[in-house]
């Protein structure tokens with residue numbers, strides 16, 4: 498299982514590094530210094546050199562700022578990613594940094610325009626030099642003002658890079674429960690994931706995903722860190738798990754270890770299950786007791802063993818019942834109904850001339 502990047506630790510190490518503005522401005526000024534103006538007279542060349550310095554340095558900085566924010570450009574973060582980031586870095590922190598970066602970009606564009614204009618109207622190498630220096634000075638302060646925002650964006654980008662990208666349109670089973678109860682072992686049984694499994698709490702520190710073929714759909718199976726039943730002072734790993742339950746799950750598989758080997762009592766685990774049921778009333782929650790190979794008991798609840806595979810078929814049936822599409826016709830049904838009409842259409846002239854690959858794709862019906 499992947500270890501979650503601790504934002505606190507990454508922020509501390511970021512403080513030891515030089516601020517991002519140093520590197521960004523170095524690159525911008527270096528690029529600007531490579532300007533080789535052409536012109537008939539020295540005066541023309543001086544003016545053009547000053548103009549190139551102003552425009553290039555500003556453009557390079559804008560490009561850098563855009564790169565820093567590219568992970569958040571359209572289509573943007575999913576609502577689950579937004580909730581994860583808010584839970585870890587604070588509510589609205591990312592948005593505020595993005596706004597400040599956009600404002601800095603606007604100011605730099607304006608600076609570029611006004612400095613270029615002053616160079617156009619000015620005369621003499623000395624005045625050009627003054628304009629360039631003034632522009633560099635303001636550019637430097639604009640970039641320095643967003644140093645903290647750039648560090649934040651880098652931290653968030655790195656944080657998200659270490660988490661799987663969940664497809665928001667695919668059915669998602671979130672496997673959750675107390676620490677050390679056997680969640681990752683079950684995720685391994687149910688999906689393609691190979692999480693880290695160990696006999697101590699908080700082996701899993703951040704979410705991970707595996708996949709399973711439902712026949713009618715591809716299921717995302719999400720492993721989560723353990724959650725202790727406390728209502729306050731949850732650690733970041735616990736918050737991440739709760740966010741996955743609340744924001745990513747189509748169905749939750751709540752894993753209970755009744756054997757005591759996890760170190761947590763049945764009562765505290767059941768209390769968390771009840772709390773979540775009350776908190777997420779419309780979210781289907783399948784509860785299962787695991788480690789049945791260590792001891793059987795009468796509980797009325799489904800019992801499985803991730804170690805021997807006992808009860809896994811039953812568990813799949815219960816999960817399928819929750820995951821199978823209900824109610825409205827799924828989109829595929831509409832496509833089947835529309836298909837005969839579409840196939841009667843005469844292809845137009847240009848379509849007949851299209852390469853075979855294009856035609857083949859058009860004629861392929863729904864599976």
Ligand SMILES: Nc1nc2c(ncn2[C@@H]2O[C@H](COP(=O)(O)OP(=O)(O)OP(=O)(O)O)[C@@H](O)[C@H]2O)c(=O)[nH]1
Pocket residue numbers: 675676677678679680681682683693694695696697698699700701702721722723787788789790791801802803804805
């Ligand atoms: N006997 C037995 N042991 C199991 C079973 N499932 C898990 N275990 C053991 O329980 C311990 C914890 O398993 P994990 O799958 O890492 O539990 P987890 O809930 O993911 O733990 P955290 O990530 O720390 O929250 C490991 O030593 C597993 O080998 C089971 O069905 N039977």
Ligand SMILES: [Mg+2]
Pocket residue numbers: 498680681682692693694700701720721722
């Ligand atoms: Mg685990």
